[in-house]
Amino acid sequence: MIEQYLPIILVLVVAAVFAAAIVFSSRLFGPQQPSKIKIMPYESGKDPVGSTHERVSIKYYIVAMMFIIFDIEVIYLYPWGVEFRNLYNEYGFFAFWPMLVFLIVLELGFLYIYKKGALKWD
Amino acid sequence: MSIYDVIFYLFAILTIGSGYLVVTSKNIVHSAFYLLFTLFGVAGLYVLLAADFIAIVQLMVYVGGILILLLFGVMLTNKVTDVKIRTGTIHIIPAVIGTGLLMGVIVSMMLRTNWKSEPGELPFTTTYGLGRILLTDYVLVFELLAMLLLIALIGAASIARRDNE
């Protein structure tokens, strides 16, 4: 069973090694002569103004919550999607209706928050 | 010690170790990053239990969703990055007694119980079976879930929206 996950483990290992290599190689090979101007934050050549940590509108959190909810919705599409062909062969269009209802209910929710302006960012 | 055991202990150490760092780290951004490893370790344990769908949910919803949003929330919020969070210890004796007792109960329960087990091969993947059962036996649960998510959407919009007054 575990052998099936070998490719995933390989990808993880390669990604980790690659990321580490890039970070450390630039440290290793690059010349380092920091000066006050060099380590200053880059803002299109101007001197930085004010703090970089600005207050964020509460809108961010609404979008975040919506994202999580739709994330969960998408998760349920996945097992339905992989099994749909078999279910369709057995039950015909009955395999379709429950998911249709599920999506209609949730798209109504999407329409709701859209119309209510929950996604407006101003 | 089979390869399963080795992998299990690797993930377990990853989970517990980074979990410890989450609660002891003084920097809230570091805590959030350690949480990434905790959640990832749990996903690995799910894979070992042949619960591949749950592992994917764990990665998609927790690592890919909640954690990233948490990090953004922390980093975007004014000055939180510099805040030294207080991780002092108070009431250490009652806390040790309480958690020790609970842990004793849970561990003894874990060891002494005849858990229901079905003999047989671990399934190759659970996603197909889950898709089948969601649309047939558990269709009611599935549709109720849609209503739950709808209510969650309405509730979230209702709490967070600014009123025009």
Place this chain on the structure above:
Amino acid sequence: MINEILNSITFIYPELAVSIFLLIIVLVDLVFHKDKKYIPYISLAGLVITGILVLNQIGITHFAFVPQLSAVKKYGMMTIDPFGSYFKLLVVVTSILIIFFTIASEEVIDLKERLGEFHALIYGMILGMLVMISASDLILIYLSLELLSLSSYVLAGFLKLRERSSEASLKYVIYGSVSSGLMLFGISIIYGLTGSTNLYVINSLIQGPQINLFTLSFSSILMFVGIGYKISAAPFHFWTPDVYEGAPISITAYLSVASKAAGFALLIRFIQTGFTSFISEDGYWTLIAVFDWQALLIAISILTMTLGNFSALWQDNLKRMLAYSSIAHAGYILLGIAVLSNQGLIAVLIYFFVYMLMNIGAFYVVMLISNKTGSENIDDYDGLGAKAPFLGVALAIFLISLTGLPPTAGFIAKLYLFIALIDANMIVVAIIALLNTVVSLYYYVRVLKHMYLTKSEREQENITPSIGSLVYLLVLLIPILFFGIYFTPIVEFARSCVSLLGI
């Protein structure tokens, strides 16, 4: 498979009606976003239809959604039985009363813009409660509990501009998520022990000798935490006073009646279906000897009513006082379950019907007063008896009924409870409950004293309720007085609804 599902749908018409009306309310809210005054009437219409559908179901005993892929193809995920129909009817009637309540409540009238979501969330609660009442599968139980909790979290904090309301919502969320997490842990342990989530299957499996009693007790207690939080039984009641005080009054009244009723229905079904081995001729339940539910329930109920009553003594805020009084009432009702007999169950059913009338009534009067004065402090009630004679008399009757004195229906409810206790030889417990009732007399009468004996220091205008409010109060008052004298119909109705779908 398809036949089973299509067949099952015919048994969940009430839930279906609620879901459809929820979607209709959301749509209407979207389409007519200028004019929201029709929404309360739409939700009333939906509730009346749901009520008729529930009435049609009374007497039916059937399983719905029987899993076809599992090994045991006998027990469904939902159980339709007279007991469930009684509680569903109770929930629907409470909801109708609460919709009228919100039409009169100025807190809600001020919301105008957000009326649509208010009713949508109330419908979310109703759907959660209806499913919870007839769910016999742990997954469905958990999901419906979450649906109910999620909607009530938002509703408790619906007055966003009022700080206490937001505080109430936050406290509710924190307590709620901890206890639902514990309940989920309990569910997972039960599943690990038996390999099933269906209460009927669990019942047959825990009778086996290989079941580990310690583990089962632990998981049962964890399950009880989740339910105990919903019915605000001590020691899981800490959220109740703060949430009841902070939430809009209409929601407070709703939480104190409907969501409590659903929680009790769930508790009764969980114990009766999951743990009863047989019911004797004279109606006593014999539980499987795995967990001593009776001892737990008696201990919890005595703790609950004592804490509730004694904390209520010092409250100057009427909403807070009624919150503690509702905790105390949860204690009495728990005693009815602790008897573990059909007689106790009848007492619980009667108690809930009466409790619905008198609690909503008391909250309604409090709401009318607070519409005028803007607060719920007990000083606002000084001299009310002279200024608003009808409101004074109404509140007096509701409070006397809550105490349980004749000739009100509250007396009948308590009487049946005590008879059930004494028949089961639980004399000591009955005496403790009686002493608690005496304590509760003090704080209810204190309000009466303020109304009739204390002169108001401030000069206040007279409070004259509108015609609608008068009718509303009369609708609640007449049954309380009527059933206080002639109580046979309600007792008979409760007796006919006592049967759960058995093992």
